[in-house]
Amino acid sequence: xxxxxxxxxKVENLEKAFGKKEVLKGINAEIDxxxxxxxxxxxxxxxxxxxxxxxxxxxxxxxxxxxxxxDIADPSVDINIHRQxxxxxxxxxxxxxxxxxxxxxxxxxxxxxxxxxxxxxALAMKLLERVGLADRADSYPSQLSGGQQQRVAIVRALAxxxxxxxxxxxxxxxxxxMVGEVLDVMKSLADEGMTxxxxxxxxxxxREVGDRVLFMDxxxxxxxxxxxxVFGNPKSERLQSFLAKVL
Amino acid sequence: MSVLTFxxxxxxxxxxxxxxxxxxxxxxxxxxxxFVYANRWTFFAEGLxxxxxxxxxxxxxxxIIGVIIAMVRTLYESYTVNxxxxxxxxxxxxxxxxxxxxRGTPMMxxxxxxxxVVMQPKTETGSIICGxxxxxxxxxxxxxxxxxxxxxxxxxxxxxAGRSLGFNYIQTMWYIVxxxxxKNILPALGNEMITLLKDTSLVSxxxxxxxxxxxxxxxxxxxxxxxxxISLALIYLVIxxxxxxxxxxxxxxxxxxxx
Numbered sequence: 001x002x003x004x005x006x007x008x009x010k011v012e013n014l015e016k017a018f019g020k021k022e023v024l025k026g027i028n029a030e031i032d033x034x035x036x037x038x039x040x041x042x043x044x045x046x047x048x049x050x051x052x053x054x055x056x057x058x059x060x061x062x063x064x065x066x067x068x069x070x071d072i073a074d075p076s077v078d079i080n081i082h083r084q085x086x087x088x089x090x091x092x093x094x095x096x097x098x099x100x101x102x103x104x105x106x107x108x109x110x111x112x113x114x115x116x117x118x119x120x121x122a123l124a125m126k127l128l129e130r131v132g133l134a135d136r137a138d139s140y141p142s143q144l145s146g147g148q149q150q151r152v153a154i155v156r157a158l159a160x161x162x163x164x165x166x167x168x169x170x171x172x173x174x175x176x177x178m179v180g181e182v183l184d185v186m187k188s189l190a191d192e193g194m195t196x197x198x199x200x201x202x203x204x205x206x207r208e209v210g211d212r213v214l215f216m217d218x219x220x221x222x223x224x225x226x227x228x229x230v231f232g233n234p235k236s237e238r239l240q241s242f243l244a245k246v247l
Numbered sequence: 248m249s250v251l252t253f254x255x256x257x258x259x260x261x262x263x264x265x266x267x268x269x270x271x272x273x274x275x276x277x278x279x280x281x282f283v284y285a286n287r288w289t290f291f292a293e294g295l296x297x298x299x300x301x302x303x304x305x306x307x308x309x310x311i312i313g314v315i316i317a318m319v320r321t322l323y324e325s326y327t328v329n330x331x332x333x334x335x336x337x338x339x340x341x342x343x344x345x346x347x348x349x350r351g352t353p354m355m356x357x358x359x360x361x362x363x364v365v366m367q368p369k370t371e372t373g374s375i376i377c378g379x380x381x382x383x384x385x386x387x388x389x390x391x392x393x394x395x396x397x398x399x400x401x402x403x404x405x406x407x408a409g410r411s412l413g414f415n416y417i418q419t420m421w422y423i424v425x426x427x428x429x430k431n432i433l434p435a436l437g438n439e440m441i442t443l444l445k446d447t448s449l450v451s452x453x454x455x456x457x458x459x460x461x462x463x464x465x466x467x468x469x470x471x472x473x474x475x476x477i478s479l480a481l482i483y484l485v486i487x488x489x490x491x492x493x494x495x496x497x498x499x500x501x502x503x504x505x506x
Contacts, residue, residue, distance in 0.1 A: 018328040019328045055411055057410065059329065061329075083413040084413035088408075088411035090407065090408065090411075092404050094407065094408035097427065098426050098427050098430075108414065112414065153408075157411075160412060160413065
């Protein structure tokens with residue numbers, strides 16, 4: 001087991017209830033630096049809620065989330081500072097439609113980190129080049145395809161130079177032919193050593209890129225292990241029947 | 248100054264007027280006594296100044312109040328399952344009370360209460376401030392609902408994207424949600440601005456000499472109502488048409504920046 005020091009995120013007994021409805025019923029997990037964690041599970045199993053609790057987009061109703069050694073589940077902690085170090089990518093991209101691609105990417109670095117506009121622009125252009133979209137810097141999101149929008153959403157999060165990247169079903173809203181280009185970007189990010197937590201239905205990605213797979217079931221982690229263990233030798237019946245349906 | 252009479256005026260009138268039919272002569276006389284005689288056009292000019300000051304300042308106050316109230320209400324409503332914090336619940340109650348009272352009582356009554364019960368201004372400046380505050384508070388209630396509808400029209404994902412980057416609630420509103428919402432609410436906001444401009448005609452009840460009051464003053468001097476009041480209507484009409492055109496242009500320009 002890893003000590004608390006190498007873990008970027010340490011989750012202890014995390015609980016989340018919406019009113020009376022318990023969605024997360026005590027989750028324990030550690031995410032180490034450079035690790036790619038893939039979360040799979042049926043819809044309603046709480047996997048998206050778990051991810052959204054990690055940067056407190058959903059306020060946990062119990063338990064602790066240590067990020068950089070600080071319990072960000074504690075309501076008295078200024079979550080905004082910690083969120084700057086946690087990039088998030090959404091299913092629906094959520095680019096800002098009134099801003100160009102470049103403005104989407106530089107808004108937070110300029111306003112939150114006090115970065116000079118030229119520096120922020122340069123950083124953004126470098127990132128855009130990496131995902132092959134440098135020529136779309138002055139486009140508006142609505143002029144881009146879904147796959148392009150999601151790639152921009154990824155580099156927008158990267159422009160804040162985060163320690164962790166959270167992906168909430170990043171390819172679920174894409175046309176099938178665009179899934180590949182987004183997964184490629186995520187793969188290269190993983191290769192560079194980015195710590196990533198990915199909720200996805202792309203089992204191929206989970207198998208190929210994931211260091212560890214968490215199978216969520218009924219608000220708890222039903223099973224976890226390396227992709228080989230989870231996909232090759234599923235122990236629980238629930239996981240077996242889930243895999244039978246999705247593979 | 249002695250009272251100007253038609254017979255007195257026609258004696259000294261230029262020859263070309265005397266040749267005109269009698270009806271037209273009367274009309275020109277009324278125009279003359281409304282605008283030219285004793286520099287009465289300055290009444291309108293002075294009144295317009297007050298009307299503009301009150302409209303613009305009240306609009307500014309209305310927008311500030313409206314945005315704050317709308318943000319409180321939107322934030323309160325964003326807690327769908329969990330209970331909002333106590334402070335927010337208190338602010339939301341205050342906001343609801345404010346909306347109920349302001350929208351539930353006539354503007355005229357609000358002016359009477361502010362002018363003769365609450366503030367009781369003694370000077371002209373005091374009256375202007377009283378008028379501005381009253382109209383601003385009144386307008387804020389309507390602006391609040393307009394802004395709220397605009398904020399609600401922006402998908403939740405926009406707020407989440409902003410928050411996930413590390414912006415706080417206010418910053419997210421300011422940089423991301425409000426700029427998009429403005430485009431959606433501009434027509435309704437323009438309407439509110441026009442309503443406010445016309446509602447300034449009520450401030451005469453707290454002894455403010457806006458353009459309507461000045462037209463009344465002229466009528467009380469000339470004993471002839473038609474020209475001053477029709478002119479007054481035309482003045483409002485022209486201003487509203489100009490505002491409408493400007494807003495149209497602004498709306499087109501904003502739409503252009505988004506695709």
